[in-house]
Amino acid sequence: MTSTRKTTQPPAAAVAKDAHWAAKMERLRARKLPERTMSICDDEAAKTAVTEAAMELARARAEALDECAKQGVGEDVRDAFVAANPRVLAADAALSRAQEALAEATTTLTFRALPRPVWEQLLLDHPPTEAQADKGMEYNVDTFPAALISACHIERDETGVELEGMSAEDAQELLDTWADPDAKALFTAPLLVNQTLRADLGKG
Known part of the structure; x- marks a missing residue:
């Protein structure tokens, strides 16, 4: 006697739901990390x-x-x-x-946000000193800025190919030799690109 096994098909609604979410998840995965530029020009003329x-x-x-x-x-x-x-x-x-x-006459620096685990590891690598922590600081203000600038800096050639960018040593040199407003701007650019919310949370 030959037995036949009955194959149960998933409900059409469930299949449609899975395909819908898969497509949305694909779009979410495809999102690019945000970038921010800083333009520097000393040629007033x-x-x-x-x-x-x-x-x-x-x-x-x-x-x-x-x-x-x-x-x-x-x-x-x-x-x-x-x-x-x-x-x-x-x-x-x-x-x-x-x-x-x-x-x-303009030099442009581009900074790209870090993936969350990389950002968190960078904070762990540059913890605040005890005195800085007492003031509520989240990171070591002496070492974190150069490390963040280097980690976020993106250098591209004329064709858009990414090249090796600014090292932490390069960043620290600029922070130490530029005027205070310019040095703060250099640190603020990568800081903001990591802290600016792009999503619209809507109204509850």
Whole structure:
């Protein structure tokens, strides 16, 4: 006598639920760690040139719009009329050149948040001294900043490939030789990228 084994299929609702959660979990896994940049430019002339070029472009556009009104140019072609204005074209080109010069004079540092276990281990590696702990400090203020800067710094080449970045020694040198506001900004950038909440918790 041949026996037949009955195969029980899972409920369709459960299958759909599993697929739905699997897709959502995949999106959650794919989230990238946040990044934050810090731009440094000591060329005040380059900064001023961009500001002045932007103001000149605004003036040129305003005058071109006035010319539109005088000539009765319709709204549907007004943007094209302004964009083709010789003074606007010249001012726009001047702004582009000024922005390119500013970009060349600017050094940008990029910092990426650490995965939670790495962040917690870094805190454990740099515990506060007894005196610092008495003041409510969470980490050793003498050693943690350079370690955090180094751990979070991301260096990329022109193609976007990640390269070896700033060492803790490099970071400490900058912290020790820069002016106090700049040194604080250098530490604040990686600190904030690790402490800024991106999720919207909604209203309860």
